[in-house]
């Protein structure tokens with residue numbers, strides 16, 4: 001059994017603020033990346049106990065150089081650094097049996113801890129084939145393109161509900177409960193790690209019930225930017241379509257190409 005793990009930081013227990021915890025110049029960034037490494041290690045440990053023979057972890061936050069490799073559970077290998085063509089899903093192939101998301105957060109607009117969708121500065125909403133999606137859905141579709149089911153999503157209670165609404169079979173591990181977008185009731189690290197390890201074993205032990213999620217082709221990503229200037233910049237992408245002053249769409253025959261269009265539009269939006 002081969003297991004792919006995508007690990008973000010905003011959904012890690014104890015992490016609630018962007019300025020001091022999730023950016024490298026923040027006062028508590030060092031602590032946050034240590035906590036992130038601890039939670040991903042719990043998923044690795046659970047996967048190994050469930051029988052995984054190969055585990056690949058993809059660092060999926062910001063510069064994608066957050067996870068401390070010197071503290072990584074040696075049962076896994078680590079994809080670190082950026083940019084990467086598949087971004088938060090770099091490394092996924094059809095050879096994997098399951099994908100797990102650790103440290104994930106709710107989509108923009110939800111009262112989930114540090115909720116955003118890819119870019120907090122420019123993205124208001126994303127839909128795929130008219131289904132509202134956050135990073136959980138967008139990345140589940142990439143796994144789906146390769147025929148891989150997402151079996152577990154770890155993070156706060158809000159991302160757990162978002163994941164369940166889209167992927168009814170999915171297991172969740174809740175490590176914190178949002179109070180506001182920048183506050184939460186959090187499990188202490190040992191308890192968060194136990195929760196994730198147990199959920200990983202449970203999810204991989206019931207792999208037979210997991211379902212691949214892949215929107216039908218042709219695939220259309222629709223993106224509402226925060227302002228019209230950003231949408232105007234993004235409209236420079238060939239084959240993008242203007243819906244209104246802040247909203248564009250991009251359609252392709254396959255999910256991966258549509259995702260590349262989404263990424264390109266978000267990249268152009270800030271320039």
Ligand SMILES: [Zn+2]
Pocket residue numbers: 008009010060061062
């Ligand atoms: Zn992140």
